[in-house]
Amino acid sequence: MVYTHSSCNLAASASMDPHGGLFRLRRPNDIQPGVVNLEISGSKAKKFWIFDEHYFDRHVSNQPLHKRGWVVQERLLAPRVLYFSEYQILWECFAEQKCEGFPHSIPLHRSLKNFKALFKGLDKETAETQIDWISTFTLWHNIIEHYSGCALTKPGDKLVAISGLAKVFKHFTGDEYVAGLWRSLTFEKI
Numbered sequence: 001m002v003y004t005h006s007s008c009n010l011a012a013s014a015s016m017d018p019h020g021g022l023f024r025l026r027r028p029n030d031i032q033p034g035v036v037n038l039e040i041s042g043s044k045a046k047k048f049w050i051f052d053e054h055y056f057d058r059h060v061s062n063q064p065l066h067k068r069g070w071v072v073q074e075r076l077l078a079p080r081v082l083y084f085s086e087y088q089i090l091w092e093c094f095a096e097q098k099c100e101g102f103p104h105s106i107p108l109h110r111s112l113k114n115f116k117a118l119f120k121g122l123d124k125e126t127a128e129t130q131i132d133w134i135s136t137f138t139l140w141h142n143i144i145e146h147y148s149g150c151a152l153t154k155p156g157d158k159l160v161a162i163s164g165l166a167k168v169f170k171h172f173t174g175d176e177y178v179a180g181l182w183r184s185l186t187f188e189k190i
Helices: 055-061 069-077 133-148 160-173 185-189
Strands: 009-011 034-038 046-050 080-084 089-093 097-099 176-178 181-183
Touching: 009 069, 055 089, 055 097, 069 133, 069 160, 133 160, 160 176
Parallel strands: 009 080
Antiparallel strands: 034 046, 080 089, 089 097, 176 181
């Protein structure tokens, strides 16, 4: 869980190996979203941005670094990450995702780093947690689905490389993490 104590991680997203580095030759025109001027129902023409709904994945998740299993928890546990991708620099924290192409917010992006399902149940006055089990399960499922598509140099690292994330979920849910599965202590008490 080292990454939870970092200030900001720098990710060489486009690098194939440790020698690839952070920086690439970039052209600003390559990252600008397309713009179309349209006149709708006789009204004054308005500007509309053109982008694909997988914009963030194309620039981060589908880059070489993020195809590695160990990187999943590095990305999700660090409070802030700067991604140096092939064409631009992107920013992700627990609250927002931004980039050079969309400096205010990346439209339609649903981040894996969205831990609201875990944090929203915390009652600050009583320090008790009321878990939204469906949202928490969905979040864990989405993370594992993404993680399962990643490669590990050593197959024996499969459970260890996700253990930091399991500790976070255990902290909030109180459930027991057992060899990749969850044993719910809450439901046993009912």
